[in-house]
Amino acid sequence: MSTIHLIVPADTHHVGLVRSTAAHVAAYADLSIDQIADLRLAIDEAYSIVLGQNQSPGEIKISLARIDVGLEVQLVGPAGVSAPDENSWAWTILCALVNNVAVETSTDGSVKITLETKVVTSA
Amino acid sequence: MLDRAESRELDREMLERFAALEADSDERRVIRDALVEKHLPLVYFLARKFGNRGEPLDDLVQVGTIGLIKAIDRFELGRGFEFSTYASPTIIGEIKRHFRDKTWAIRVPRRLQELGAKVEKARSELNNELNRSPTPNEIALKLGITIEDVMEAMESQSAYFTVSLDGSSDEDSPALGDSLGSIDESLLQIEDHESLKPLIALLDERAKRVLFLRFFENKSQSEIAQELDLSQMHVSRILAKTLESLRMGLVQD
Numbered sequence: 001m002s003t004i005h006l007i008v009p010a011d012t013h014h015v016g017l018v019r020s021t022a023a024h025v026a027a028y029a030d031l032s033i034d035q036i037a038d039l040r041l042a043i044d045e046a047y048s049i050v051l052g053q054n055q056s057p058g059e060i061k062i063s064l065a066r067i068d069v070g071l072e073v074q075l076v077g078p079a080g081v082s083a084p085d086e087n088s089w090a091w092t093i094l095c096a097l098v099n100n101v102a103v104e105t106s107t108d109g110s111v112k113i114t115l116e117t118k119v120v121t122s123a
Numbered sequence: 124m125l126d127r128a129e130s131r132e133l134d135r136e137m138l139e140r141f142a143a144l145e146a147d148s149d150e151r152r153v154i155r156d157a158l159v160e161k162h163l164p165l166v167y168f169l170a171r172k173f174g175n176r177g178e179p180l181d182d183l184v185q186v187g188t189i190g191l192i193k194a195i196d197r198f199e200l201g202r203g204f205e206f207s208t209y210a211s212p213t214i215i216g217e218i219k220r221h222f223r224d225k226t227w228a229i230r231v232p233r234r235l236q237e238l239g240a241k242v243e244k245a246r247s248e249l250n251n252e253l254n255r256s257p258t259p260n261e262i263a264l265k266l267g268i269t270i271e272d273v274m275e276a277m278e279s280q281s282a283y284f285t286v287s288l289d290g291s292s293d294e295d296s297p298a299l300g301d302s303l304g305s306i307d308e309s310l311l312q313i314e315d316h317e318s319l320k321p322l323i324a325l326l327d328e329r330a331k332r333v334l335f336l337r338f339f340e341n342k343s344q345s346e347i348a349q350e351l352d353l354s355q356m357h358v359s360r361i362l363a364k365t366l367e368s369l370r371m372g373l374v375q376d
Contacts, residue, residue, distance in 0.1 A: 020278060023274065023277075023278070024274055027258070027259040027260070027270050027273070027274050028270065030258045030260060031258065032255065032256035032257060032258050033246055033256050033257060033258070033259065033262070033277075033345075033355065034256035034343045034344050034345050034355070035256065036259070037344050037355065037356075037358075037359040038344065040359070040363070041359075041362055041363055041366060044363065044366065044367065044370075045366065045370070048370055053374055085314060087312070087313060087314040088313065088314055088315055089313050089315050089316075089319055089369065089373065090370070090373075092312075092313055092338070093338065093366065096337070096338050096341065120255065
């Protein structure tokens with residue numbers, strides 16, 4: 001299925017672009033209004049995690065993929081960022097906003113977060 | 124002319140006296156008037172920052188002054204803040220609230236306002252019909268518009284409120300009651316709860332309630348909207364703003 005890739009500079013100015021893009025893709029993936037609203041919040045949270053506190057220079061790569069069950073969004077930030085603890089507030093929030101959350105730290109210290117929202121609209 | 128230290132000392136004396144007086148005493152009123160007059164230049168200064176947004180400066184000064192009075196009434200000497208530092212966010216909050224309440228109608232094109240209202244109505248009707256949150260496509264079909272129109276209507280509402288202007292505390296929101304204690308309890312499972320608690324305590328009652336219902340009671344945004352008699356988009360805006368303030372607060376630690 002189709003995947004949309006987006007690369008933005010690793011700064012706070014571009015989170016709106018990512019949020020809106022994700023919402024539009026989610027609309028065409030047939031997620032519900034509630035799920036799209038939650039996804040927007042999850043993007044804010046995940047973006048802020050992969051960006052890291054020190055905002056190291058670099059890029060944030062985002063992919064939005066229509067998958068069988070719904071929509072999968074991946075965000076990969078610049079190197080040198082620490083992954084969130086599973087008991088952290090940010091993690092708790094993410095888990096409540098989408099169906100599945102996964103986090104990976106690569107060897108260069110960039111964090112990848114995968115968010116999955118499942119379509120629930122079968123009539 | 125007073126220098127900065129003298130001015131601060133005078134603030135302190137006046138606020139101390141103010142705090143010690145009975146709420147309805149004449150002297151308290153006199154001191155409050157004097158404090159308002161003394162800090163009016165701050166209100167003008169802050170109001171001018173919003174001067175290019177199409178609202179008369181006088182109106183902004185007027186609402187800013189309400190913020191100043193609130194700040195005087197709420198100021199706690201023991202916290203160790205300088206009064207002007209404490210008052211500025213309250214004044215700005217009132218000015219922003221004015222924009223939120225009054226000027227939205229001017230800034231969002233009429234077409235989008237009407238579309239937003241139609242979309243919200245359709246969302247709510249479909250929600251009842253289907254017993255779940257509808258998709259943009261279902262709303263588009265019902266209204267005979269495109270998915271793009273639905274998204275544009277929603278975007279225009281959330282973008283304006285979350286990006287440019289936040290709200291100040293809402294005193295008219297429903298009381299939180301027992302759920303505050305439950306928030307505290309639920310927070311214990313979270314490792315940063317010690318840093319979170321004071322941040323959550325700073326939220327206004329409605330924001331706390333929305334946060335609690337969404338993340339601790341696990342209710343959907345539509346359910347929260349129904350329960351609190353708000354639109355779903357409004358619930359979204361409150362959540363976005365609240366999560367952002369918590370995120371900012373946690374980073375600063």
